[in-house]
Amino acid sequence: MHxxxxxxxxxxxxIDGDHAACEGAIAAGCRFAAGYPITPSTEVVERFAARIPLxxxxxxxxxxxxxxxxxxxxAAWAGHKVMTVTSGPGLSLMMEHIGYAxxxxxxxxxxxxxxxGPSTGLPTLxxxxxxxxxxxxxxxxxxxxxxxxxxxxxxxDLMIKAFNLAELYRTPVFFMMDExxxxxxxxxxxxxxxxxxxxxxxWTSRKPGDYRAYEPGEDLVxxxxxxxxxxxxxxxxxxxxxxxxxxxxxxxxxxxxxRLVDKIRKNAHKLVDVRGENLEDADVVVISYxxxxxxxxxxxxxxxxxxxxxxxxxxxIVWPFPxxxxxxxxxxxxxxxxxxxxxxxxxxxxxxVVAGKAQVVSVPHAGGTVHQVEDILAxxxxxxx
Amino acid sequence: MSSLAVNVELPELQNPxxxxxxxxxxxxxxxxxxxxxxxLNAFIRALDExxxxxxxxxxxxxxxxxxxxxxxxxxxxxHTTHGRAIxxxxxxxxxxxxxxxxxYSGDGDLFAIGGNHFIHAARRNMDLFVVCVxxxxxxxxxxxxxxxxxxxxxxxxxxxxxxxxxxxxxYLADSCGAVYVARWTVYHVRQLTRAFKEGLSKKGFVFLxxxxxxxxxxxxxxxxxxxxxxxxxxKEKSVVKNGADTRDVGLSFQGDxxxxxxxxxxxxxxxxxxxxxxxxxxxDRYQPYGVHRED
Ligand SMILES: Cc1ncc(C[n+]2csc(CCOP(=O)(O)OP(=O)(O)O)c2C)c(N)n1
Ligand code: SF4
Ligand SMILES: [Mg+2]
Numbered sequence: 001m002h003x004x005x006x007x008x009x010x011x012x013x014x015i016d017g018d019h020a021a022c023e024g025a026i027a028a029g030c031r032f033a034a035g036y037p038i039t040p041s042t043e044v045v046e047r048f049a050a051r052i053p054l055x056x057x058x059x060x061x062x063x064x065x066x067x068x069x070x071x072x073x074x075a076a077w078a079g080h081k082v083m084t085v086t087s088g089p090g091l092s093l094m095m096e097h098i099g100y101a102x103x104x105x106x107x108x109x110x111x112x113x114x115x116x117g118p119s120t121g122l123p124t125l126x127x128x129x130x131x132x133x134x135x136x137x138x139x140x141x142x143x144x145x146x147x148x149x150x151x152x153x154x155x156x157d158l159m160i161k162a163f164n165l166a167e168l169y170r171t172p173v174f175f176m177m178d179e180x181x182x183x184x185x186x187x188x189x190x191x192x193x194x195x196x197x198x199x200x201x202x203w204t205s206r207k208p209g210d211y212r213a214y215e216p217g218e219d220l221v222x223x224x225x226x227x228x229x230x231x232x233x234x235x236x237x238x239x240x241x242x243x244x245x246x247x248x249x250x251x252x253x254x255x256x257x258x259r260l261v262d263k264i265r266k267n268a269h270k271l272v273d274v275r276g277e278n279l280e281d282a283d284v285v286v287i288s289y290x291x292x293x294x295x296x297x298x299x300x301x302x303x304x305x306x307x308x309x310x311x312x313x314x315x316x317i318v319w320p321f322p323x324x325x326x327x328x329x330x331x332x333x334x335x336x337x338x339x340x341x342x343x344x345x346x347x348x349x350x351x352x353v354v355a356g357k358a359q360v361v362s363v364p365h366a367g368g369t370v371h372q373v374e375d376i377l378a379x380x381x382x383x384x385x
Numbered sequence: 386m387s388s389l390a391v392n393v394e395l396p397e398l399q400n401p402x403x404x405x406x407x408x409x410x411x412x413x414x415x416x417x418x419x420x421x422x423x424x425l426n427a428f429i430r431a432l433d434e435x436x437x438x439x440x441x442x443x444x445x446x447x448x449x450x451x452x453x454x455x456x457x458x459x460x461x462x463x464h465t466t467h468g469r470a471i472x473x474x475x476x477x478x479x480x481x482x483x484x485x486x487x488x489y490s491g492d493g494d495l496f497a498i499g500g501n502h503f504i505h506a507a508r509r510n511m512d513l514f515v516v517c518v519x520x521x522x523x524x525x526x527x528x529x530x531x532x533x534x535x536x537x538x539x540x541x542x543x544x545x546x547x548x549x550x551x552x553x554x555x556y557l558a559d560s561c562g563a564v565y566v567a568r569w570t571v572y573h574v575r576q577l578t579r580a581f582k583e584g585l586s587k588k589g590f591v592f593l594x595x596x597x598x599x600x601x602x603x604x605x606x607x608x609x610x611x612x613x614x615x616x617x618x619x620k621e622k623s624v625v626k627n628g629a630d631t632r633d634v635g636l637s638f639q640g641d642x643x644x645x646x647x648x649x650x651x652x653x654x655x656x657x658x659x660x661x662x663x664x665x666x667x668x669d670r671y672q673p674y675g676v677h678r679e680d
């Protein structure tokens with residue numbers, strides 16, 4: 001399906017990542033957003049509030065992030081594509097509803113423009129320290145998808161992908177920006193609506209009496225309906241059976257929770273989005289994502305110029321982590337270098353998958369600014385010896 | 386009703402109200418003498434008397450004994466998270482303004498953890514019908530103190546008697562801007578049914594407080610007898626005062642209960658205000674949201 005022309009500002013723009021992310025959401029078909037102001041994310045909803053009246057939709061500034069993160073779920077069950085936008089402290093408040101969205105399989109996008117933490121931390125400065133929180137932050141077992149753009153252009157392009165994946169997998173999708181990407185202004189090309197592919201909701205073709213809200217399809221994802229169409233669904237955050245009715249027993253728990261995890265795990269091969277450079281002959285591979293990938297790319301280039309066989313793997317989809325790909329690399333390279341704006345989060349995934357087959361070196365950074373090219377370069381040269 | 390009693394009554398499928406319930410979910414979880422079911426019965430009667438289009442009704446609950454109401458009704462129903470039924474309902478209503486959205490939840494859910502959402506939804510005049518079953522306690526978790534527990538009443542976390550003053554819920558709703566505010570008890574089934582009908586017909590933020598016995602926890606801890614004893618208390622101590630000043634309707638331990646319709650006024654809903662505002666600002670370029678053009 002193509003994008004609704006009403007939402008698409010085709011042409012060349014010079015805008016920051018926050019604004020581009022908003023345009024991506026509108027182009028993707030988002031017509032309901034709820035949020036609560038927090039730096040450095042607020043511009044996304046400010047632009048949405050300005051744009052949506054004439055596109056046709058609703059923005060509401062709720063009383064807090066707890067409210068925002070469940071108002072969008074209500075709107076999703078009314079049939080909308082939805083998002084909320086926040087940063088660290090707000091993300092922490094949203095955790096219960098991330099679990100509720102996962103449990104009720106409600107398509108939704110959470111935009112997290114990361115800033116330094118913990119707590120109020122560095123409101124106006126970048127970090128990438130929420131990577132584990134979005135994967136594991138709500139209680140219980142579930143699975144999510146997360147993307148990490150590294151430019152305003154990608155804030156637009158990948159936002160459309162984020163919405164599409166939310167619809168395909170009926171799971172919360174996280175859009176992991178950071179303060180630098182959010183506030184950096186660059187050229188953003190917005191395509192014509194007919195060149196933007198959007199995934200519609202997976203509406204059921206069944207009739208009311210015939211439909212079971214949580215009967216999974218072949219890819220483990222159930223078809224959806226919306227309130228008001230006569231299906232009389234019951235949606236609950238309690239463990240439920242295929243009818244959606246509470247089922248308080250270990251069998252129902254096992255069946256449901258495994259499926260919630262497996263619908264991402266078993267489809268993970270379809271959820272690989274990476275950018276690889278110079279991987280063919282590499283002895284050393286730098287793995288990075290988001291803003292750090294731009295610094296890492298410069299470091300890799302310098303190392304190449306210095307004659308080192310270094311490759312770069314940039315994760316665009318961060319969760320699910322591309323396990324087979326990294327495992328394959330681990331079987332033929334000497335070392336991995338993992339720079340990130342945190343004290344070592346995704347590097348744990350790398351270590352887990354590499355499982356001792358190669359050296360894994362973290363290049364941690366507590367946030368507040370980005371890495372120096374030299375810091376990453378030094379680690380590359382150290383392990384490439 | 387105990388599950389046994391329900392099983393005995395099951396053959397009576399001709400009960401005209403049964404189609405309103407998800408019959409495959411009966412027996413329900415509520416204790417004998419609990420008032421939640423009685424309130425639900427009044428709600429269903431109201432729907433039936435109005436011949437309400439059930440496909441256009443959505444019921445949203447939080448968590449608690451009352452929170453289970455959504456799951457028993459044969460309509461689109463959402464059992465959300467503790468305290469957050471109102472913001473979920475806000476998204477649902479704004480997402481599809483054609484729906485009548487009823488929030489049905491407990492006093493702890495709506496006024497402790499959910500209090501912030503309540504006051505803001507009332508301030509915005511969000512078009513929601515909020516029903517609070519007030520049993521003066523946290524039923525589901527075993528009888529802890531609630532923001533509605535009368536002074537002096539004993540609860541597990543106020544073992545020596547409650548020393549925190551409770552909310553006067555109608556006053557709170559009134560002062561935050563609700564367009565309709567009423568209180569009844571489950572003894573007042575006829576009035577309660579009428580209040581449900583009024584609430585279902587009214588546009589804007591409607592608040593109905595339903596006093597309801599929790600014999601298992603609240604009554605037992607306070608040695609108030611069974612459910613029937615509480616109904617007797619409601620009968621003897623209730624005073625009907627329609628239009629009463631909500632400042633005067635606060636409750637005390639086993640004291641007088643002012644019941645009635647206290648507020649009934651008009652104010653533009655959030656959506657009406659938004660559409661009006663944007664129509665003025667943008668003129669013909671603005672297509673009012675959720676309003677169907679007759680073309
Ligand atoms: C975030 C969160 N905190 C606490 C709970 C535990 N909890 C479940 S129901 C409830 C209180 C319910 O009281 P009320 O809303 O008055 O409903 P009642 O059971 O009395 O009908 C609490 C504290 C929870 N489910 N979620
Ligand atoms: S514990 Fe109290 S409120 Fe809950 S079902 Fe039993 S009587 Fe009703
Ligand atoms: Mg209660």
